Amino acid sequence: MKLFYCFILMLYLCIQANRISFMKNFRILFLLAAFINFYQCKEKNKTVKSTTQKKEDFKIKIKATKEKEIVKPWDSLNRHNVEAFLTEFGKQNPETKVLIKTDFGNIKILLNKDVPLHRANFIFLTKIKYFNTTVFYRVAKNFVIQGGNSDEMFTQKERNKYGNYLLKPEFRKNRKHKYGALAAAREWKHNPNKLSSPFEFYIVQKKSGAHHLDNEHTVFGQVISGFNTMEKISKVKVGVDEWPVDDIKMTVEILD
Secondary structure, three states, X not given: OHHHHHHHHHHHXXXXXXXXXXXXXXXXXXXXXXXXXXXXXXXXXXXXXXXXXXXXXXXXXXXXXXXXXXXXXXXXXXXXXXXXXXXXXXXXXXXXXXXXEEOOEEEEEEEOOOOHHHHHHHHHHHHOOHHHHXXXXXXEOOOEEEEEEOOOHHHHHHHXXXXXXXEOOOOOOOOOOOOOEEEEOOOOOOOOOOOEOOOOEEEEOOOOOOHHHOOOOOEEEEEEEOHHHHHHHHOOOEOOXXXXXXXXXXXXXXXX
16 A cells, blocks of 8 residues: 555656656556556455464364363263273373272282273273272172272262263283283173273182183283282172172272
């Protein structure tokens, strides 16, 4: 626009000085108008292009931000984003050792890195203190001790909060149901894909293992100390449903 006003001023001065004829003035004005129109269209296109590019950049940044902050806040986990959430959570939380504390003693467990979803899930539930209101609710003598649930309102509230999501199986040839193996419980009926419960787990207490469960339940950890504690728990008095007469409460904490 500054160029336009300068040109008009020059033209006016020339006319006043009678240096060019009226027809020449008219032609110059016509050419000037065409030039200004072309210049304005070009600038407009640049503006539109620049605005469009900014919008595209903004969309990309939003997408990138969402992917990066997928685990913030932690309560964003739900049945629709399980794999993406736990994959990212696992990258940011690489711990593999946990300690289960009970009145009978402690059980130290090493979580397997080659079952990333189940490992990350157990670490996640430990960090939100889900397990701290749960119990070993099933003691099947000379077979397994099973925990991760209770009658506590908090326990049920936490399960409902995350939508009772499920985990896809992570079977590995080298992860067997040997003595001390930690595995994920699951429903057997109406579960053709063998999806794991994220909340309930069991530890194989039978000395010879429980190998009929291989490739049926995902093994995601192994007891490395506290076998005596496991044996003590296996001897408690239980009801007909294998639920201990006296609750075996637990707390779980991260070691490293």
